[in-house]
Amino acid sequence: MIIFFREGYSILSKPEDLPVHFIFNQEKLSGEKVMVLRSFLGALALSLFFAGCQSGTEKNPVEELFGSQQPDSVYTPSYAKGFSIAYFDDLKxxxxxxxxxSTAVGDYVLVGDEQTADRYKNSExxxxxxxxxxxxxxxxxQVVFAEKIGELKSLKCVAEPHYISNTFVQQQLQKGHIRDVxxxxxADVEVLLASAPQFVFVSPFKDNRYGTLKEAGLLLINDCGYLETTPLGRAEWIVFFGAFFDQEEKAAGLFSEIASSYNSIRKEVENSSSTPSVLTGTLFNDVWYIPSGDSYMAAYFKDAGTKYAYGDKPGTGSLALDFETVFNDFRKSDYWLITVNHDGRFTKEDFLQMDDRYGDFEAFQGNQVVFSNTAYSMFFERGIVEPDVVLKDLVACFHPEIYPDYELVYFEFLNE
Known part of the structure; x- marks a missing residue:
């Protein structure tokens, strides 16, 4: 759990630009509705935050700070499940x-200007x-999120910069203004400490690999967006990200545009008379990891108007299968979607060198293999933040009659 604050903070000024769930302007409501709203928000936020943070019978720091104070407003994501924001006067x-x-006590961070922070310096x-x-x-x-809301200049250190395509970041790395950890x-603790970051966004692991960094006194902020199971759910974490930089208005506006575009594409697919079948993935060390029915990719397949044979398999992760099982269930699929990291042009010959049995699938034989070469496409970097573009790519491939003149961005057909 994270707390932000700022003296005289006003959340947003353009309610018409934001989803309905971003409730913040009580002046537009009647007195009776405000009372009902405040009562609802108070019950909702306090039950979520205080009860979720309670450890045994001990009073937790959040309750010590807020007592029985009710929030003025709450941002409850429409698609993301991993975060929410409540606003208490000058506190977030x-x-x-x-x-x-779900019973674990979260982390807490108080964010604000120095003068206001002094009022809470005794808080835990x-x-x-x-x-x-x-x-x-x-x-x-996270770098793409920062780029979109204009917060790259304060970035001081990054992990695995070879996955970052941003020109500014690469230039700053060469100049030594951004450090490679x-x-x-x-991560290199000494380099991190020398970079002196106020905080570091990390993607949490179940086995908690960041103990050494915490022991060194670094403040780590868990970015759990990659665990969301829907494309819009992952993209909505830009609002969470923006909150650290006091940029909720910009982040929420950007996400509103993304969601509107995505849902518009999805509606166009609903009018299509075709429902092509689709396969995804390839063998890795003799195991074929294929998405379960409640997973991120399965959501894409559903929204792209396809028939995915494992769409009814419960689970949000992947199924570990052998070649024979996948071949029996997907041999006749109309399309085959894959990602590869290949130096140079990826061809059919390259694909068959991975496993010559791939040539027995009808999608391969019919030139219906769709791939993204992540060595160049930036699918894993920008695709998370542009789910509407990814969906339009998929629809253009699986339903060419909908977007006949569309130029693909992240994917292409394996025709060579």
Whole structure:
């Protein structure tokens, strides 16, 4: 759980530009509705935040700070499930759900200007002041989020920069203004400390690989967006990200445009008379990892108007199968979607060199293999933040009659 604050903070000024769930302007409501709204928000936020943070019978720091105070407004994501934001006067309270233990006590961060922070200096909750002067990113997606809301200049360190395509970041790395801390799972503590970030966004692991960094006194902010199971759910984490930089208005506006575009494309697919079948993935060390029915990719397949044979398989992760099982269930699929990381042009011959049995699938024989060469496409970097573009790519491939003149961005057909 994270807390932000700022003296005289006003959340947003253009309600018509935001989803309905972003409730913030009570002046537009009648007195009776305001009372009902405040009562509802108070019950909702306090039950989510205080009860979720309670450890045994001990009073937790959040309750110590807020007491029985009710929030003025709450941002409850429309698609993301891993975070929410409550606003208390000049304070912002952001809840980050533990992805593996719903009963676990979260982390808390108090964010604000120095003068206001002095009022809460005795709180047990650590804080970060904004405007942010220095921060770190362990994921290329976080860099894309920062680029979109205009917050790259304060970035001081990154992990695995070879996955980052942003020109400004690469230039700053060469100049030494941004430091390379190495692998996200085994970052160089000395380089991190020398970078002096106010906080570092990390993607949490179930086995908690960041103990050494915490022991060194670094403030780590868990970015759980990659665990969301829908494309819009992952993209909505830009609002969470923006909150650290006091940029909710811009982030929420950007996401509103993304969601509107995505849903518009999805509606166009609903009018299509065809429902092509689709296969995805390839063998890795003799195991074929294929998405379960409640997974991120399965959501894409559904929204793209396809028939996915494992769409009814429960689970949000992947199924580990052998070649024979996949071949029996997907041999006649109309399309085959894959991602590869290949140096140079990826061809049919390259594909068959991976496993010559791939040539026995009808999608391969009919030139209906759709691939993204992630060595160049930036699918894993920008695709998370542009789910509407990814969906339009898929629809253009699976339903060519809908977008006959569309130029693909992340994917292409394996025709060579």
């Amino acid at each position: 309270l952001v809840h980050i759900a533990d992805p593996w233990d 909750i650590p804080f970060v002041e904004y405007p942010v002067k220095s921060w770190g990113a362990f994921s290329s997606t 190495g692998l996200a799972s085994a």
